[in-house]
Amino acid sequence: MKILTLMSSFRKHGNTAHVVELFHQELKSLGEQNGEPVEIEMLQVGHMDLGLCRGCRACFDLGEEKCPLQDELLAVKDKILAADGILAASPLYVDDVNGIMKNLIDRLAHVCHRPQFAGKTVYLLATSGGSPAGHTLRTLSTAWLTWGAHLAGSASFMTGAKMPPDEISERYQEKIARSAGKFFRAVNQERYKNPSFINLVVFRTQQRAWSNAPQDSLDYQYWKKQGWTDAQCSYYIPHQAGILKTGPAKGVGWFLSLFMG
Ligand SMILES: Cc1cc2nc3c(=O)[nH]c(=O)nc-3n(C[C@H](O)[C@H](O)[C@H](O)COP(=O)(O)O)c2cc1C
Structure with missing residues (x-):
């Protein structure tokens, strides 16, 4: 099982990274228990060469390969296409995904016109200081559903400004294990074949x-x-x-x- 994680916090060792790390551990152990090795690649989106969408519409009208930015966007897309499951994780900034994640969504807007992610299963994660993350998760789910992906579920975690990894683990291990189980089963059982x-x-x-x-x-x-x-x-x-x-x-x-x- 190939999992691609798109993690949009710029903080390499922040709250989102720690939640994602625990999620990965759960996925790996589920893989071992079920005889289905889980291969995970994580992209720290904010540390990639991904320019800001300029709204020139070249991707819409001429094709995504004509984007003037010529950066790593198409490589990210190829990785999505090669994965069975995608974990999309963002910190909450002012009641929404952070700018790094929003830019990735905007850069992939041509996939709203020409959906290419049917057959992909996605799970959404958000961390916040203390706010509910409904709007943030809706931004993510709207994008992935419009791109044709199967949504296995979503989960959010209130982690304050910076929660020590041990505390994240102590508070949220069970919720992360439940969420990872849902994601693993959805990918493993190819639930995308029975669309919602x-x-x-x-x-x-x-x-x-x-x-x-x-x-x-x-x-x-x-x-x-x-x-x-x-x-x-x-x-x-x-x-x-x-x-x-x-x-x-x-x-x-x-x-x-x-x-x-
Ligand atoms: C610019 C900025 C805006 C934020 N806005 C909110 C907010 O509106 N509500 C909230 O609960 N937390 C907010 N936070 C807190 C983060 O969502 C929270 O600390 C998150 O876990 C950070 O994840 P990270 O450590 O992976 O970057 C904000 C943080 C920053 C830096």
């Missing part, structure tokens, strides 16, 4: 929006080439969801697409 209702709704909403895009646009051509503009197509990849889920998802997706420009 929300995954199906997102697909249908996008399907209506991109099917109506100009036919010479990159986005339309991408959707057409995948076979996703066909109204019979209910998801990015072959799946096991039944009609009781796909039927209502089609209706809700159609309804929501009415609110999109």
